[in-house]
Amino acid sequence: MSEVKMVKSSDIDSKFKYEVSKIPGAERVMLCFQCGTCTADCPIAKYSDFYKPRRIVRMVQFGLKEKLLSDNHLWLCSTCYACIDHCPQDVEVASIVRVLRNLIVKEKNMMPMVSKGLATNLLKTGYIYTIPESRLKRRIEQGLPPLPKANIESISKIFDAVCFKKILDEAKTFERVEK
Amino acid sequence: MSNSKYLLFLGCTVPYRLSNYEVSARKVLNNLGVELVEMPEFNCCGLPMDIVSHDLMLGLASRNLCLAERAGLNILTLCNGCFGTLNKVNKMLKEGGEAKEKVEKYLAGDNLKFKGTIDVKHIVHVLSEDIGFEKIKSSVKKPLTGLRIAQHTGCHILRPTKEVGKDDPENPTLLKNLIRLTGAVCLDYMGETECCANPIIGVNEEIPFQVAREKLNNVKAVEAQALITVCPFCHTMFDANQSRIERAFNEKYNMPVLHYTQLLGLAMGFTPDEMGINELRVRPPFI
Numbered sequence: 001m002s003e004v005k006m007v008k009s010s011d012i013d014s015k016f017k018y019e020v021s022k023i024p025g026a027e028r029v030m031l032c033f034q035c036g037t038c039t040a041d042c043p044i045a046k047y048s049d050f051y052k053p054r055r056i057v058r059m060v061q062f063g064l065k066e067k068l069l070s071d072n073h074l075w076l077c078s079t080c081y082a083c084i085d086h087c088p089q090d091v092e093v094a095s096i097v098r099v100l101r102n103l104i105v106k107e108k109n110m111m112p113m114v115s116k117g118l119a120t121n122l123l124k125t126g127y128i129y130t131i132p133e134s135r136l137k138r139r140i141e142q143g144l145p146p147l148p149k150a151n152i153e154s155i156s157k158i159f160d161a162v163c164f165k166k167i168l169d170e171a172k173t174f175e176r177v178e179k
Numbered sequence: 180m181s182n183s184k185y186l187l188f189l190g191c192t193v194p195y196r197l198s199n200y201e202v203s204a205r206k207v208l209n210n211l212g213v214e215l216v217e218m219p220e221f222n223c224c225g226l227p228m229d230i231v232s233h234d235l236m237l238g239l240a241s242r243n244l245c246l247a248e249r250a251g252l253n254i255l256t257l258c259n260g261c262f263g264t265l266n267k268v269n270k271m272l273k274e275g276g277e278a279k280e281k282v283e284k285y286l287a288g289d290n291l292k293f294k295g296t297i298d299v300k301h302i303v304h305v306l307s308e309d310i311g312f313e314k315i316k317s318s319v320k321k322p323l324t325g326l327r328i329a330q331h332t333g334c335h336i337l338r339p340t341k342e343v344g345k346d347d348p349e350n351p352t353l354l355k356n357l358i359r360l361t362g363a364v365c366l367d368y369m370g371e372t373e374c375c376a377n378p379i380i381g382v383n384e385e386i387p388f389q390v391a392r393e394k395l396n397n398v399k400a401v402e403a404q405a406l407i408t409v410c411p412f413c414h415t416m417f418d419a420n421q422s423r424i425e426r427a428f429n430e431k432y433n434m435p436v437l438h439y440t441q442l443l444g445l446a447m448g449f450t451p452d453e454m455g456i457n458e459l460r461v462r463p464p465f466i
Contacts (some may be wrong), residue, residue: 023276043374046387058215075230075382078390080374081338092339098230100461105231114381118227122239126222129195139194142202147194148221148273154289155222160237161285167232 009075013065020060025095025104037095038083044076048179051076053083053093060096069104072177075112077101105167113173120168122161124151180297182309185255186247187215188265189403191223192411193257197257198344198418199455200411202259203440204302206454210312210318210447219246224261225268237278238285238360240268243274245291255297256399259352259410262301263335268341269299301336304345307353315360320448322362326440326465329366329403330354331394333410333419334374348372349376357439358407369397375416388424391416405466414438418460435463445466 021025038053039045043051050073059068068074074097083093105111120126125131127150136147159165180355193201193216208215225239243265244393247254256262271278282293300308306315346353353370361415373394376387389405408414418436423430437459444454451457451466 043376043390045229047386072382076376076386078229078376078378078387080334080376082334082340082372102233109381111231112382115231116229116231119231119235122228127191127195128223128227129191131195135195135198139198142198144198144201144205145217147189148218150209150222152219152458153343154242155239157288158235158242158285158297160239161288162232162234162415164232164235169419175382176378179382179386 003132007062007064011066012063014063016063016065017061019101020096022101025092026060026077026099028089028091029057029096030061031089032061032091032093033089034058035051037086037088037090041082042082043082044078047074048073050179051147053097056100057091057093057096060100068100069108073106073173074100075177076179107170109167109171111171112177113175115174116168116171119164123155123165123168124152126152126155180253182233183212183367184214184216184252185300185305186218186250186252187209188218188243188247188261189223190257190258190261190411191366192387192415193211194412195311197411197414197438198428199458200414200438200440202458203438203444203449203454205448206449207334207440207444209303211306211311211314213305218253219250224256224258224264226260226264229264234281234285236264236280237268239270240264241282241293242286242289242291244269244272244297245286245293246258248294248296249291249452251296253297256299256301257306257331257409257411258458259301259335260412262299262408266299269295276424291437297451299316301409303332303353303357306346306357311323311461312356312360315357315443319361319416319443319446321446323361323446324440326361326363327402327404328363328384328407329401329405330366330371330407331413332372332406337372341346347381354407354409354439358442363442363446366401368401370394375413376415377412380416380420387416388420388427391420391426392428392430395421395428395430399432403434405442405463407437409439421461433459433461435459447463
């Protein structure tokens with residue numbers, strides 16, 4: 001028999017579900033009655049031993065904040081939104097996962113390395129990739145118009161307005177999530 | 180608002196990696212009498228940032244919406260992700276509330292204000308709703324009669340239904356009907372609405388490869404000669420990554436993956452070169 005892991009009451013933040021349910025997208029988290037449709041229809045859960053949307057929602061309801069926010073498997077949601085469409089309780093499961101990811105960034109100062117790279121490019125160029133000069137030249141050969149330029153100053157202002165520059169500078173990163 | 184003039188929102192991935200989608204889309208739309216206007220300024224739609232900061236996504240998306248309002252044109256996207264994000268935020272802001280208040284703050288320094296005067300459309304919606312099947316059908320000069328095609332519509336132009344609401348997410352037909360206009364046969368197969376899983380490839384490759392393998396198996400099982408996509412992420416997953424999937428599972432697919440605009444362009448009589456067919460990783464033997 002596998003070892004039973006007990007959850008200690010000290011691991012529980014009983015107010016967490018209220019905190020989460022105030023964030024847009026996660027309002028209906030308490031209405032989940034654990035039918036499991038989300039996990040059954042999740043293309044990732046099919047191949048992952050850990051990423052199970054039903055369990056994630058249950059952990060929010062239980063108040064297992066620390067456990068959730070230190071779990072990298074939350075980054076495995078591919079945002080297909082099947083869970084949102086199929087939930088009989090209209091719980092936006094994928095939005096709850098997004099809310100939790102945002103909390104990991106904000107409170108744990110942690111994000112995937114790929115996201116940090118894309119955000120850094122975005123701030124510099126307006127595009128999430130640094131588009132090489134050779135590709136811009138090739139556009140001319142292909143008869144395509146020049147790529148629209150970004151207004152870097154305005155993008156920078158948006159980063160400031162949502163307080164994301166400091167987060168981006170200081171964020172620790174990880175490269176890979178085990179399945 | 181005009182049904183023949185749109186603001187083209189290219190996104191990041193099409194110009195970075197799949198210019199053949201852009202080239203073919205521009206030629207096909209031009210042939211159908213659609214005028215495309217370039218974005219006056221551009222920034223990413225915001226989708227890749229949603230997972231790290233929902234507010235940053237809101238700011239980036241709403242800036243693009245305000246620029247489109249200023250141009251007085253509906254947005255046309257080639258990417259499912261850009262459509263999903265811009266359409267969602269457009270609807271959220273039109274409803275007002277907390278999101279609108281936030282965005283007004285973010286854009287205040289930019290002298291932009293959201294008014295709610297435009298719509299966001301994906302190229303599949305423009306083709307099927309605005310241009311219409313009759314006009315597309317009459318543009319087909321070299322029908323691809325007998326060609327066996329499977330389609331992958333992708334997630335963000337179907338779900339969440341309450342935000343998109345343009346097709347049946349359980350049994351999507353828009354792209355299928357568009358494919359049939361070219362004279363090709365559009366096949367049914369298992370798991371048509373399953374995700375490509377590309378969005379998580381930056382943190383884990385094993386799962387997306389398994390998800391994509393299942394799709395390729397199902398498409399091969401109905402003897403499709405090509406798979407059609409309408410999103411740069413889905414396309415990359417099935418075309419650019421196909422050889423890696425083959426190696427990972429010791430399989431051989433040789434499944435060409437075309438952008439829908441390439442298929443339609445060929446049926447209109449454009450040459451394979453004009454449609455950028457030579458830029459596909461898996462070469463279609465039927466061309």
